Amino acid sequence: MVPTIIVHGGAGDIPESRVEGKLKGVKLAAVIGQRILSEGGSALDAVEAAVVSMENDEYFNAGYGSVLNVNGEVEMEASIMSGKDLNVGAVTLIKDFLHPISIAHKVLTDSPHSLLGGEGAKLFALEKGFTTVPPESLISQHARAALNSFLQHGEFGRTEIGMDTKSDVGTVGAVALDSNGHIAVATSTGGMSGKAVGRIGDTPQIGSGTYADDYVGGVSTTGHGETILKYCLAHSIIKLMENGKDASAATKMAVEGMTKRLNNTAGAITLSKNGDVGIHFSSQRLAWAYIKSNKLFYGINHDEVFEDDVSL
Numbered sequence: 626m627v628p629t630i631i632v633h634g635g636a637g638d639i640p641e642s643r644v645e646g647k648l649k650g651v652k653l654a655a656v657i658g659q660r661i662l663s664e665g666g667s668a669l670d671a672v673e674a675a676v677v678s679m680e681n682d683e684y685f686n687a688g689y690g691s692v693l694n695v696n697g698e699v700e701m702e703a704s705i706m707s708g709k710d711l712n713v714g715a716v717t718l719i720k721d722f723l724h725p726i727s728i729a730h731k732v733l734t735d736s737p738h739s740l741l742g743g744e745g746a747k748l749f750a751l752e753k754g755f756t757t758v759p760p761e762s763l764i765s766q767h768a769r770a771a772l773n774s775f776l777q778h779g780e781f782g783r784t785e786i787g788m789d790t791k792s793d794v795g796t797v798g799a800v801a802l803d804s805n806g807h808i809a810v811a812t813s814t815g816g817m818s819g820k821a822v823g824r825i826g827d828t829p830q831i832g833s834g835t836y837a838d839d840y841v842g843g844v845s846t847t848g849h850g851e852t853i854l855k856y857c858l859a860h861s862i863i864k865l866m867e868n869g870k871d872a873s874a875a876t877k878m879a880v881e882g883m884t885k886r887l888n889n890t891a892g893a894i895t896l897s898k899n900g901d902v903g904i905h906f907s908s909q910r911l912a913w914a915y916i917k918s919n920k921l922f923y924g925i926n927h928d929e930v931f932e933d934d935v936s937l
């Protein structure tokens with residue numbers, strides 16, 4: 626099996642000033658993940674490493690740079706899934722760790738549970754040796770400005786259709802196929818600016834933000850959480866593929882179907898079990914990148930594909 630990785634850096638109405646930083650970040654994340662795969666590493670390790678790289682980057686709404694809830698606090702969530710055995714790990718309401726995706730991965734490997742939240746997730750992380758960081762150290766200037774703008778003009782629940790909120794975008798995700806034919810998916814987010822304290826979105830919910838099945842493929846989603854979770858967007862795409870659609874057609878059909886039915890936007894990245902790629906977004910933009918046959922493909926606007934040579 627030829628190993629492949631695809632990553633995204635969030636769907637939405639991404640302002641011009643954030644385009645370059647996001648493209649740089651998704652390209653780097655794809656290279657980091659692909660390096661692990663090309664050395665024979667697992668899809669799970671590759672997607673974690675790709676997401677960790679974007680959690681470190683203030684251009685994304687995950688880890689450092691996460692958007693803020695209505696009280697001005699970071700509350701992050703993440704999930705990871707192994708297509709080999711359908712094992713999952715997810716965390717939510719994480720306030721003081723830099724890498725929620727790594728804690729989610731530990732839940733997958735070291736816990737009998739699938740989703741841990743809040744205080745329990747913190748206890749688990751501490752038990753497993755993760756170190757806390759001061760919550761303020763996760764807050765970027767951009768996230769603060771986004772909350773201020775939300776508090777002045779925002780209406781929670783509208784992304785692009787009907788309302789201009791440029792601040793929520795930047796959830797990150799990765800889907801990888803390794804040389805053993807295993808698929809893994811990871812997704813991580815700070816959620817949405819101005820969300821209620823304790824709000825949980827689509828990202829930690831398996832079938833909505835993340836799904837992986839070696840028999841079919843893997844999907845990571847981004848966009849308006851309350852909409853994505855009603856449609857179980859990631860699993861909707863998997864179902865369409867199971868019923869014969871290719872990765873590209875299934876991704877487009879489910880994202881467009883969700884948008885039509887629920888009048889809100891999202892994006893998704895997909896890999897089939899054979900490594901075929903699907904990318905679709907009903908939002909204005911979605912930053913994405915993938916690597917195939919030593920070529921790095923990437924883009925952010927509709928109908929746009931750039932290509933670079935890549936040396937790993």
Ligand SMILES: NC(=O)C[C@H](N)C(=O)O
Pocket residue numbers: 635636637686793794795796814815816817826827828846847848849850851853
């Ligand atoms: N930008 C995003 O993708 C936000 C995320 N899906 C959420 O609603 O929590």
